[in-house]
Amino acid sequence: MREIPLYSTFKKIESINKGMSGDKKYYIETVDKKHLLLRISDFSEYDQKKIEYDLIKKLINFDVNMPFPIDFGVCNEGKSVYTLLSWIEGEEVETILSTLTEKEQYKLGIESGKNLRKIHSLPAPQGIDDWSIRYFSVIDERLEAFRSEGIPFDGDKIILDYIETNKPLLENRPQCYHHGDYHMGNMILSKDGELFVIDWHTVDFNNYGDPWYEFNRLGTEFPAFASGQIDGYFNYNPPEEFWKLLAYYLSVSAITSIVWSKYFAPDRMNSILKLNKDILYWFDDMKNTVPIWYKSEFEM
Known part of the structure; x- marks a missing residue:
């Protein structure tokens, strides 16, 4: 997780134990008071996760109410892929x-x-x-x-x-x-x-x-x-x-x-x-x- 470029801004990290996906999910608060969702998956899912992230980036331009894409990449010494999105409070x-x-x-x-x-x-x-x-x-x-x-x-x-x-x-x-x-x-x-x-x-x-x-x-x-x-x-x-x-x-x-x-x-x-x-x-x-x-x- 420390390899994520924005990691230095993470002030609070809470594990989320909900949902049926195999992803590890975390609620993040940053030093500048932003609330984010971090999903970490096995690197074997890289191609699919990249497709998902690119789809979200495209749909944001269609005025869909959805989490905003923040960052995507590889972490944990190449063993994992991460997706960082805005957190929806509600x-x-x-x-x-x-x-x-x-x-x-x-x-x-x-x-x-x-x-x-x-x-x-x-x-x-x-x-x-x-x-x-x-x-x-x-x-x-x-x-x-x-x-x-x-x-x-x-x-x-x-x-x-x-x-x-x-x-x-x-x-x-x-x-x-x-x-x-x-x-x-x-x-x-x-x-x-x-x-x-x-x-x-x-x-x-x-x-x-x-x-x-x-x-x-x-x-x-x-x-x-x-x-x-x-x-x-x-x-x-x-x-x-x-x-x-x-x-x-x-x-x-x-x-x-x-x-x-x-x-x-x-x-x-x-x-x-x-x-x-x-x-x-x-x-x-x-x-x-x-x-x-x-x-x-x-x-x-």
């Missing part, structure tokens, strides 16, 4: 939503949708394969894993039939850069009431693809917030095609999570099976692609 949206009224939840959802739209204004690299090719090169294997070793449930065939029948929806989709893990657990409400997006370290499809794919982590347990995020993203007018793809991405994510849970998180299996049953309920056995939890009466 509360995690995930922890405070239950204390807010539905109108307040909806308002925050609006801001999250606007932020996501700004993120998606950065186009994906040129010359990449069609989104359907990239998506199904990963997802087909996961769907086959469910068919062969997943835990069956009432309605699984309905979901699988919807996924198979609607594959053409993913052809010729526009592609852009993604946050990678866009959900309320990665959002901070600042002391000034602004909504910030944090934790850009998740890599999913190389962090670019269909912009609407990022709604697969929508916080449906808070319908007002989820409705607001959709309305904020689409300026209160989501197109019909969006609903079909939302149903698609949510159902694929849910049903393919069953085998993942079986091997890596068996304690979450009941909640994932419930999610699949909820999807059947929300979309009326996949016959109505506008979910029943979506409401527009929160509009302010």
Whole structure:
């Protein structure tokens, strides 16, 4: 850590023991009263961490509310890579939503949708394969894993039939850069009431693809917030095609999570099976692609 150029300005260093990433994280206060976030990763992750840092530098220019990039480099005698960002002081949206009224939840959802739209204004690299090719090169294997070793449930065939029948929806989709893990657990409400997006370290499809794919982590347990995020993203007018793809991405994510849970998180299996049953309920056995939890009466 002492090799970090700004280390001499560090007055306070506190370890942060939160989150699922393998990074070591620290809260930093400097002698000139700046508050920073330091992430230290194994050097084997250098290329990916550099991509993340460069992405943050690009998106700052698109007026996205997010931590400001301060510095990036190698430390610990070449064994580690560090990323230094501004610290966002505030509360995690995930922890405070239950204390807010539905109108307040909806308002925050609006801001999250606007932020996501700004993120998606950065186009994906040129010359990449069609989104359907990239998506199904990963997802087909996961769907086959469910068919062969997943835990069956009432309605699984309905979901699988919807996924198979609607594959053409993913052809010729526009592609852009993604946050990678866009959900309320990665959002901070600042002391000034602004909504910030944090934790850009998740890599999913190389962090670019269909912009609407990022709604697969929508916080449906808070319908007002989820409705607001959709309305904020689409300026209160989501197109019909969006609903079909939302149903698609949510159902694929849910049903393919069953085998993942079986091997890596068996304690979450009941909640994932419930999610699949909820999807059947929300979309009326996949016959109505506008979910029943979506409401527009929160509009302010």
